[in-house]
Amino acid sequence: xxxxxxxxxxxxxxxxxxxxxxxxxxxxxxxxxxxxxxxxxxxxxxxxxxxxxxxxxxxxxxxxxxxxxxxxxxxxxxxxxxxxxxxxxxxxxxxxxxxxxxxxxxxxxxxxxxxxxxxxxxxxxxxxxxxxxxxxxxxxxxxxxxxxxxxxxxxxxxxxxxxxxxxxxxxxxxxxxxxxxxxxxxxxxxxxxxxxxxxxxxxxxxxxxxxxxxxxxxxxxxxxxxxxxxxxxxxxxxxxxxxxxxxxxxxxxxxxxxxxxxxxxxxxxxxxxxxxxxxxxxxxxxxxxxxxxxxxxxxxxxxxxxxxxxxxxxxxxxxxxxxxxxxxxxxxxxxxxxxxxxxxxxxxxxxxxxxxxxxxxxxxxxxxxxxxxxxxxxxxxxxxxxxxxxxxxxxxxxxxxxxxxxxxxxxxxxxxxxxxxxxxxxxxxxxxxxxxxxxxxxxxxxxxxxxxxxxxxx
Amino acid sequence: xxxxxxxxxxxxxxxxxxxxxxxxxxxxxxxxxxxxxxxxxxxxxxxxxxxxxxxxxxxxxxxxxxxxxxxxxxxxxxxxxxxxxxxxxxxxxxxxxxxxxxxxxxxxxxxxxxxxxxxxxxxxxxxxxxxxxxxxxxxxxxxxxxxxxxxxxxxxxxxxxxxxxxxxxxxxxxxxxxxxxxxxxxxxxxxxxxxxxxxxxxxxxxxxxxxxxxxxxxxxxxxxxxxxxxxxxxxxxxxxxxxxxxxxxxxxxxxxxxxxxxxxxxxxxxxxxxxxxxxxxxxxxxxxxxxxxxxxxxxxxxxxxxxxxxxxxxxxxxxxxxxxxxxxxxxxxxxxxxxxxxxxxxxxxxxxxxxxxxxxxxxxxxxxxxxxxxxxxxxxxxxxxxxxxxxxxxxxxxxxxxxxxxxxxxxxxxxxxxxxxxxxxxxxxxxxxxxxxxxxxxxxxxxxxxxxxxxxxx
Numbered sequence: 001x002x003x004x005x006x007x008x009x010x011x012x013x014x015x016x017x018x019x020x021x022x023x024x025x026x027x028x029x030x031x032x033x034x035x036x037x038x039x040x041x042x043x044x045x046x047x048x049x050x051x052x053x054x055x056x057x058x059x060x061x062x063x064x065x066x067x068x069x070x071x072x073x074x075x076x077x078x079x080x081x082x083x084x085x086x087x088x089x090x091x092x093x094x095x096x097x098x099x100x101x102x103x104x105x106x107x108x109x110x111x112x113x114x115x116x117x118x119x120x121x122x123x124x125x126x127x128x129x130x131x132x133x134x135x136x137x138x139x140x141x142x143x144x145x146x147x148x149x150x151x152x153x154x155x156x157x158x159x160x161x162x163x164x165x166x167x168x169x170x171x172x173x174x175x176x177x178x179x180x181x182x183x184x185x186x187x188x189x190x191x192x193x194x195x196x197x198x199x200x201x202x203x204x205x206x207x208x209x210x211x212x213x214x215x216x217x218x219x220x221x222x223x224x225x226x227x228x229x230x231x232x233x234x235x236x237x238x239x240x241x242x243x244x245x246x247x248x249x250x251x252x253x254x255x256x257x258x259x260x261x262x263x264x265x266x267x268x269x270x271x272x273x274x275x276x277x278x279x280x281x282x283x284x285x286x287x288x289x290x291x292x293x294x295x296x297x298x299x300x301x302x303x304x305x306x307x308x309x310x311x312x313x314x315x316x317x318x319x320x321x322x323x324x325x326x327x328x329x330x331x332x333x334x335x336x337x338x339x340x341x342x343x344x345x346x347x348x349x350x351x352x353x354x355x356x357x358x359x360x361x362x363x364x365x366x367x368x369x370x371x372x373x374x375x376x377x378x379x380x381x382x383x384x385x386x387x388x389x390x391x392x393x394x395x396x397x398x399x400x401x402x403x404x405x406x407x408x409x410x411x412x413x414x415x416x417x418x419x420x421x422x423x424x425x426x427x428x429x430x431x432x433x434x435x436x437x438x439x440x441x442x443x444x445x446x447x448x449x450x451x452x453x454x455x456x457x458x
Numbered sequence: 459x460x461x462x463x464x465x466x467x468x469x470x471x472x473x474x475x476x477x478x479x480x481x482x483x484x485x486x487x488x489x490x491x492x493x494x495x496x497x498x499x500x501x502x503x504x505x506x507x508x509x510x511x512x513x514x515x516x517x518x519x520x521x522x523x524x525x526x527x528x529x530x531x532x533x534x535x536x537x538x539x540x541x542x543x544x545x546x547x548x549x550x551x552x553x554x555x556x557x558x559x560x561x562x563x564x565x566x567x568x569x570x571x572x573x574x575x576x577x578x579x580x581x582x583x584x585x586x587x588x589x590x591x592x593x594x595x596x597x598x599x600x601x602x603x604x605x606x607x608x609x610x611x612x613x614x615x616x617x618x619x620x621x622x623x624x625x626x627x628x629x630x631x632x633x634x635x636x637x638x639x640x641x642x643x644x645x646x647x648x649x650x651x652x653x654x655x656x657x658x659x660x661x662x663x664x665x666x667x668x669x670x671x672x673x674x675x676x677x678x679x680x681x682x683x684x685x686x687x688x689x690x691x692x693x694x695x696x697x698x699x700x701x702x703x704x705x706x707x708x709x710x711x712x713x714x715x716x717x718x719x720x721x722x723x724x725x726x727x728x729x730x731x732x733x734x735x736x737x738x739x740x741x742x743x744x745x746x747x748x749x750x751x752x753x754x755x756x757x758x759x760x761x762x763x764x765x766x767x768x769x770x771x772x773x774x775x776x777x778x779x780x781x782x783x784x785x786x787x788x789x790x791x792x793x794x795x796x797x798x799x800x801x802x803x804x805x806x807x808x809x810x811x812x813x814x815x816x817x818x819x820x821x822x823x824x825x826x827x828x829x830x831x832x833x834x835x836x837x838x839x840x841x842x843x844x845x846x847x848x849x850x851x852x853x854x855x856x857x858x859x860x861x862x863x864x865x866x867x868x869x870x871x872x873x874x875x876x877x878x879x880x881x882x883x884x885x886x887x888x889x890x891x892x893x894x895x896x897x898x899x900x901x902x903x904x905x906x907x908x909x910x911x912x913x914x915x916x
Contacts, residue, residue: 006510006567006791008503009555014568017498017582024499035825036849038856040475040874041482045466045601046504046557046587047524052464066505069525069553071591075545083541087533095527097467099504109464110472119873121859124475129504133529143503156859158838281842333464367493380616384739391494398496401579401614415577416498 011134011142018417021364022351027127029174030147030345033166034125039149042124044106046131047097054098056105056332064133067095099131103148104329104342111152112333120153127347139317139352150342152329157271159341160306160325161278167310167321168288170345176359177350179314182288185296185307186272187324189255192265193294196258197237199230206230207297210241218242244294248276251292271305298322308343312353320349366417367396369456373409373423374400382429386422386449393453413439422452469592469600476875479822480809485585487632488605488803491624492583497607500582502564504589505555512556514563514790522591525553557589561606562787562800569610570791578611585805597775597806608800610787615729617799618764618783619736625768625779626746628803634817635808637772640746643754643765644730645782647713650723651752654716655695657688664688665755668699676700702752706734709750729763756780766801770811778807824875825854827914831867831881832858840887844880844907851911871897880910 008014015023031041047068054062074094082093100106103126111122127147136142149166151159164182171177190203199206205228209221216224221242222235230238240258245251252269259265272292279286296307305325312320323343330338354360370390372383383399390397398418400409406423413421423435436452437444447455466472473481489499505526512520532552540551558564561584569580585605594600607624609617622640629635648661657664663686667679674682679700680693688696698716702709710727717723730750737744754765763783770778781801788796812818828848830841841857848855856876858867864881871879881893894910895902905913 004792006570007507008567008571009505009507012503012505014503014571015499015501016572017500020499020501036852036854038826038829038854040825041473041478042475043473043478045470045472046589047467047470047601049465049467063530066529067527068557069527069549071524072521073545075541075548083533087531090533091527099526109466112464113466113472114474119870121870123856131504143505151859154859158842158857158859278842281839282846283843334462367498368496371496381739384616384736385741388740394494396494396496398581399616401609401612401616412577412579 009142011136011140013141013143017367018365021367022354022360023347025360025364026175026347026350026354027147030127030170030347031125033170033174034149037123037149037162037166039123039125039151042107042110042126043128044100044103044110044126046100046129048100048106048109050092050096050098052109052333053101053105054092057101061101065101066099066131066133067091068097068099069095100128101132102130103128103146103344104150107148107150108330108333111338112330112335115335121151121156121159122153123149123151125149139348141348145347147345147347148342149344150329150340152338152340155339157274157306158278160271160275160308161282163308163323163341163343164275164279164290165282167308167343171310171321171350172288175350175354177312177320177353178357180310180312180320181291183291183293183296183309183311184272184275185293186268187303187305187307188264188268188271189259189294190268190297192259192262192268193238193241195262196265197230197234199234202229204297206238207295210295211297213242213295241294248290248292251294255294268305275306298324302326304339306341315353315356317349317352317356319346320353321345362419366419368398368416368418369396370398370420370422370452371409371413371416371418372397372399373406373421373425374403375406375425376403379403379424379426379429383424386424389449390453390456395453395456410437410439420456467600469594469598471599471601475825476823479825480812480818481805483818483822484633484805484808484812485605488585488628488805489583491628491632492607495581495607495620495624497581497583497609500565500568500584501586502558502561502568502584504558504587506558506564506567508550508554508556510567510791511559511563512550515559519559523559524557524589524591525549526555526557527553558586559590560588561586561604561802562608565606565608566788566791569796570788570793573793579609579614579617580611581607581609583607597810599806603805605803605805606800607802608787608798610796610798613797615732615764616736618729618733618766619740621766621781621799621801622733622737622748623740625766625801629768629779629808630746633808633812635770635778635811636815638768638770638778639749641749641751641754641767641769642730642733643751644726645761645763645765646722646726646729647717647752648726648755650717650720650726651696651699653720654723655688655692657692660687662755664696665753668753669755671700671753699752706748706750709752713752726763733764756782760784762797764799773811773814775807775810775814777804778811779803820877824877826856826874826876827854828856828878828880828910829867829871829874829876830855830857831864831879831883832861833864833883834861837861837882837884837887841882844882847907848911848914853911853914868895868897878914 053065078093082090129143129145131143167182171180190207194200194203194206209224213221255269296309298307303324304327307324308322309319310321325341327339329340372387374380387397387399419439421437421439428434433446433448435444436447511523536551540548587601587603589601625640629638648665652658652661652664667682671679713727754767756765761782762785765782766780767777768779783799785797787798830845832838845855845857877897879895886892891904891906893902894905
């Protein structure tokens with residue numbers, strides 16, 4: 001009996017060569033930009049101790065963590081009572097390690113473990129997969145990549161400005177994504193609004209509701225806020241916020257007045273202004289606009305200052321990048337006072353946007369640039385030095401490894417999307433003039449090897 | 459109470475920025491060479507179904523596999539009797555997935571799943587971590603990287619020759635590793651020797667024993683073979699094998715005579731000769747020697763033709779690369795007749811050899827090329843456009859993010875091994891002439907920004 005056809009686990013997938021070439025194209029640009037801005041690479045193990053991971057992502061996160069069964073006789077320390085207490089209890093008796101759930105907690109652990117050796121402010125980037133036992137759905141996988149960059153150990157708002165520059169350089173300048181908006185908010189502005197309307201400390205509730213304004217409209221937002229404990233007086237004071245001007249400067253003018261009695265609110269506006277001023281300093285001819293958006297929250301409990309998000313307009317693919325400032329990255333591991341700011345590119349979503357907008361360049365179709373034919377052992381022996389010559393010139397080249405019929409060889413080249421094929425038969429061997437087939441255009445030229453090398457350099 | 463300092467799981471480690479830069483240097487060259495020879499990238503998920511992994515690595519391997527606890531209520535399908543049967547039985551009741559143990563089995567699974575879409579011969583490379591629950595020791599980790607390249611779907615010996623070329627190009631030409639030997643053997647020669655001495659099918663025992671010749675001497679090898687069932691007659695016939703000539707051609711001449719009555723043995727010699735001939739065809743001025751070594755086995759059960767290994771001479775770090783030909787990659791998944799040949803670079807060991815031989819170039823010390831000082835807000839505003847200019851030139855540059863004392867800033871640059879620092883104070887701002895400090899040489903020059911850019915390009 002034939003064994004059942006093997007599969008990948010639900011919610012995971014192989015990255016085929018054609019996907020890899022496109023992913024590497026994106027990752028290559030992200031890395032280059034991170035490094036150009038002074039970030040250094042870091043990688044942490046896939047497995048972390050559960051003591052490091054548990055309790056960091058809320059109760060739901062703890063459930064979604066992949067736990068690794070202890071080796072060998074994992075039952076030896078288990079009592080009958082442990083089994084009676086059920087799966088949730090037992091899991092922690094028989095597993096000590098889990099798979100990384102994000103890149104932030106491992107980074108915090110790393111900073112704490114290496115605090116005496118690091119150069120602070122410490123700027124690191126990290127591009128690795130993470131694993132979450134979520135229900136898989138379109139565009140949501142159980143294994144997916146995160147591309148994070150963080151600076152810790154400084155409160156300088158230059159870092160915020162540089163995050164915006166990096167977002168723009170990767171998404172706009174390099175990947176050529178069209179029609180995206182970089183949105184910025186500040187937790188302190190949200191706190192100031194809550195304080196001003198008399199609902200101090202309720203900025204989280206405020207955000208969750210206001211965030212839905214586009215979808216459900218003003219009346220429903222107000223109802224939701226009421227349910228969340230906002231009084232009629234609170235809501236009345238809040239009303240002007242629903243009619244914010246569109247322009248950044250007008251928004252700032254409005255908020256400065258609206259928040260004039262809130263210390264924290266005014267601080268938030270000052271920060272936003274300073275980030276915009278730094279951007280101006282970097283370049284007075286910035287070709288992109290940052291949009292102040294006071295409904296932007298992104299897991300508010302975490303952020304304490306700036307909050308960022310990049311969205312593609314008129315696309316179902318939501319946020320493709322985001323981040324913000326936090327006060328206390330490492331407190332949970334006993335190291336207080338490590339503030340920082342970080343952000344992340346959503347690799348899979350960027351990939352989808354680039355497919356949607358047809359942005360992948362042709363060099364992401366194939367790695368091999370040219371294939372040499374193989375008709376018989378004599379031609380093969382003649383061809384190998386030519387193959388070596390091409391490779392010595394740095395050209396990605398291969399020979400069809402065995403003598404075969406032409407159409408079989410061309411089919412292979414086509415399937416692998418190799419753009420050029422050289423045919424070498426007895427006539428070519430005696431003349432040293434070869435037939436170079438352009439597989440995309442279906443044309444062919446008669447050239448010697450030097451001319452072929454020149455042709456490929458174009 | 460302060461929480462305990464967090465740790466990484468036993469046998470795993472963080473790759474710090476300085477390690478990452480060196481690792482990326484090695485990986486970059488490996489990737490470039492793989493692609494130059496027509497191999498395309500592939501990545502598979504960290505998690506595989508246990509049905510894919512189990513039974514592929516022997517009983518010990520099954521024990522060393524990391525198994526992932528099923529999500530949610532994993533006990534729901536467990537009977538009391540399952541618990542009574544012990545850990546080994548229970549493990550498979552409560553976990554369905556495991557972590558990748560090597561890159562070969564996932565590759566075989568991929569080929570079977572995608573057999574109708576792939577261009578055969580299919581050439582893929584794969585550089586990813588694998589996990590094994592081995593006892594950690596110096597140089598052996600529970601998470602480590604493999605860098606594999608395989609061609610499947612062809613029996614062409616050009617592939618064997620190209621493997622040798624790739625080993626040489628990566629290790630010798632690019633990484634500049636000194637004093638390594640590329641060794642080659644062939645399973646068929648081993649089978650032929652066993653047949654010739656009257657111990658047909660016992661090539662595995664033969665190899666294990668002969669492999670120890672250097673360490674334990676001829677007498678002890680003969681004793682071991684006796685214990686493994688070789689008769690005195692067998693051993694007498696084997697004696698000439700202990701006095702093989704050193705030179706490849708003489709070795710071949712000797713073996714051709716020795717194996718003249720073994721069909722499989724002669725086939726093995728023909729293959730070795732053909733691989734050497736292909737190497738000659740690629741280049742008649744090969745600057746390296748392949749060494750025929752009939753004691754080379756490398757897990758013989760797996761290989762059916764050529765066997766390769768690269769060892770660094772006079773070093774405790776054993777093999778840094780190896781591979782061979784196999785007949786039946788995918789048979790275990792029900793797809794017969796997929797032959798191929800593959801090899802692998804040992805990233806961690808190559809790293810250690812390069813440290814031993816001091817081969818990492820200076821650009822693997824740091825990513826940032828130049829740091830700009832930050833003395834006060836006026837200088838900061840003046841410096842940001844300069845920073846942008848440097849980055850626009852493609853130079854990896856950063857500003858110290860906050861105003862600080864000079865020695866604090868220089869200490870940061872030193873710790874991060876940034877080779878150049880530019881000092882920008884009030885005098886520099888008025889003249890446009892800056893002080894460029896060379897941090898390695900301790901020298902400094904007065905230059906304008908254009909001159910600095912030129913200086914950095916050197």
